[in-house]
């Protein structure tokens with residue numbers, strides 16, 4: 001078993017062996033969105049030293065909203081666990097590891113095991129031999145238990161059903177009208193029966209009039225109930241649509257930033273759009289088939305009343321049809337899986353080319369990209385054709401079966417009539433055939449539904465891969481909301497981006513006094529931006545302590561924190577709308593005077609007022625009608641409008657032309673008044689007046705001091721300074737005033 005320091009399952013540590021199971025349970029529970037405190041569990045269940053037994057572990061899981069079951073697994077099973085992961089593996093020494101993945105790509109297959117006691121969630125790859133030396137196959141599967149009405153359950157058919165059930169009154173009425181309609185469906189066959197058996201044989205005109213009147217009556221009510229059913233379905237669907245849209249947007253906007261950095265925007269939007277395929281399936285084909293199946297409640301008893309032998313015949317054929325459907329479900333699911341993969345590869349490639357169109361054109365890559373595209377299209381066409389051909393097989397088998405119901409009842413019915421069965425006469429035969437054909441239609445629909453079900457299932461996986469991702473921690477929870485003055489301290493902060501080999505920040509400690517201006521410089525990749533990202537609470541999985549005004553950053557409500565922080569990046573996104581609306585983005589209730597004051601402070605007023613429509617100028621798609629400098633100044637005005645107590649300028653002026661940069665730099669002193677400001681810049685000239693300058697080097701704080709001090713003692717700073725100011729000779733001492741003048745000249 002591994003310990004905190006060792007990820008090797010053979011290096012079992014007795015310390016770890018005492019508590020691993022509960023920690024492992026907490027790891028898996030967290031994966032399912034439940035937060036369990038190991039200490040609390042130990043108290044609640046009076047656990048003493050030692051690992052709890054399987055039985056107790058299952059009970060703890062059950063008591064805490066999970067379902068768990070033990071099982072025996074072999075190495076060959078591990079590659080097929082897929083959606084069952086993460087799984088607990090109980091080792092021979094009684095300790096527990098978490099199996100988080102099984103890797104088969106490229107090299108030798110390996111089980112990816114996570115030590116539940118490790119804080120950095122690092123995994124170790126273990127091969128079959130090593131695993132079998134410590135594990136004899138005992139595993140525990142854990143799932144979250146959800147009630148059907150549980151809004152917190154992960155996105156899937158269950159969640160969709162719960163949303164549909166929220167409109168249960170509407171859908172109950174839909175079902176009622178479907179039942180009434182199926183009763184009406186019995187009338188025409190019965191009328192035919194009476195016409196053939198009574199009216200034609202006995203030539204009764206009066207019966208014919210009665211039948212005509214009842215047919216007209218049924219026609220009117222059939223139309224009315226049909227209208228009501230469609231009306232109710234439309235209303236119910238619209239309500240479910242609104243719920244789905246709100247839910248998808250809520251989940252999407254609550255995801256952590258690194259999720260969006262890992263996946264191209266186009267891929268995310270492609271996946272989310274698949275939700276409409278699911279909605280159409282559930283409220284269209286599935287609902288339609290279910291409602292049509294309701295007619296069976298009326299049709300099957302009717303068939304048995306008319307002729308039990310014929311009814312058994314119909315049910316026998318229907319059973320065969322179901323069997324065909326069941327046989328094909330598995331192969332169709334696999335074929336559709338290949339379609340999804342091929343379509344996904346095609347879709348992501350298209351999005352990538354669209355995003356990189358400028359590079360494609362400038363490197364003349366059109367031909368190469370076309371060939372790559374053709375290969376992906378060929379894959380998708382092949383997968384789709386295979387799927388269609390496979391789906392064609394059950395359809396082909398079901399068609400004659402369906403027809404045989406009609407023909408079969410006629411033939412067998414005639415035989416029964418000829419052999420003296422008194423219950424079968426010509427009218428009954430015709431009516432029965434009509435009812436039987438109607439009863440067969442739900443079975444045929446179910447076969448058609450299979451393919452759509454596979455499509456909807458694929459779509460559920462796509463949407464789920466976005467919305468079921470763990471949301472940003474701290475968002476929406478009731479954190480503290482202290483008054484933020486801008487007193488910031490980092491104590492021994494270590495942070496590594498997910499999947500990165502080396503830490504982005506490696507034991508950084510510093511303090512920033514409120515109301516001061518701090519510059520951050522360092523080579524590319526030294527961790528400057530990461531410092532500000534942690535400060536914004538964009539990543540919570542760091543080691544060490546970040547405090548703002550004495551409060552642990554993790555305890556602060558994220559919305560409160562971010563509304564006190566202003567951030568201007570090198571490239572800022574402006575929304576579709578007027579300049580005024582963009583400046584007001586974070587404060588919709590600001591007056592025009594406040595907007596103008598922020599614009600003045602950001603140095604944006606002079607160019608905005610020269611525009612023909614001033615603050616009402618529309619910003620075009622991609623801000624094409626504004627220069628880089630103008631965009632930046634609007635972004636600064638936008639950040640200033642909320643009067644943030646901490647303002648972060650991350651290379652905010654680096655990409656600007658000298659004129660625009662000078663305008664913004666000239667305003668910096670005024671902008672900095674009354675707030676803490678953190679300025680990241682490669683150009684040291686814009687940092688010389690800072691109260692403190694931090695020099696970062698490979699994630700460590702190399703030095704921190706004023707410009708003059710750093711020039712004296714910090715080789716990294718001095719080197720960069722003279723590189724950027726070659727006209728100044730590196731002498732033993734430098735007069736700050738002259739340097740400052742040189743910098744701003």
Ligand SMILES: Nc1ncnc2c1ncn2[C@@H]1O[C@H](COP(=O)(O)OP(=O)(O)OP(=O)(O)O)[C@@H](O)[C@H]1O
Pocket residue numbers: 258261497498500503504522523524525526527528529530531
């Ligand atoms: N989203 C990310 N995922 C993985 N690694 C990242 C991510 N962002 C940054 N890194 C890595 O973290 C390290 C620090 O990055 P950071 O952006 O903080 O550096 P920086 O000093 O701001 O660089 P630059 O001056 O180029 O903007 C780099 O090695 C970088 O490759």
